Amino acid sequence: MPELPEVETVRRGLEPHMDGAKLERVELRRADLRFPFGENFITSLEGQTITSVGRRAKYLQLDIDNNLVLIMHLGMSGSFRVEASSVAAQPGNFTLPKGVHEKHDHVIFHLREASGQPCRVIYNDPRRFGYMALIARSNLEDHKWFKDMGIEPIGNALDGAYLATKFQNKKAPLKSALLDQKMIAGLGNIYVCEALWRAGLAPTRQAKTLAQKSGKPTAMADRLSVHIRDVINEAIEAGGSSLKDHRQTDGSLGYFQHRFAVYDREGEDCLKSDCKGEISRMVQSGRSTFYCGACQK
């Protein structure tokens, strides 16, 4: 499942082709993905120009010059590939080699890039948990997908004080509290495990221990907020370098290989140089938590 860094990598791969591009034709090969596209999907897009390629949490948000926003979510298995005369960006680790799964190509955007070159952006999704919808720009903040959404994990809003304020009365385990999308949007299971390991914090400790009695952040809260930003930013950078390293390959966007320090490493040695522990796994709220019992307190 694509996490926020993959979605941001997709955004960066699409942007050079789609920003400022005219949508000459929109081809839907079925009536729905996870949800129906809606009656006016094609007519609202064809002939229009894309004015920006943005992202909020794991949603891509393409502004259209008729004041609609094209929302695209990759679900479990969605990906894009770009077919263009000049391919600006090509990420590595292709899970969907070109030509192999074309029956899962569900949406094709036929574009005229800002440079005047023709380009096709193809959405492929074998499991069809992804979705696309058009929402008026003026209604976006109030839309059910966005109105209760927490802050971005890589923005300046995430700091120790934010964590302390939000968590000061929470007895829930820290790991579960961090996965609450109303607090931090787009922060997924893998990156929470990694950030807690880096910060040396046990996933089971109560969330409220990040706040002092006064409500001020503890040193742990400050430390954790920095590690959250770092793990996400490093993954985005890894995606960015995979974009750079794999130019001229097949144009697929979105998945790349990460190297995780703790996630999916059950039974292996802890990678902290001063720790002799090994990585354990437990299940919290139905999700696997990987952690080192020796250095995470």
Ligand SMILES: [Zn+2]
């Ligand atoms: Zn350890």
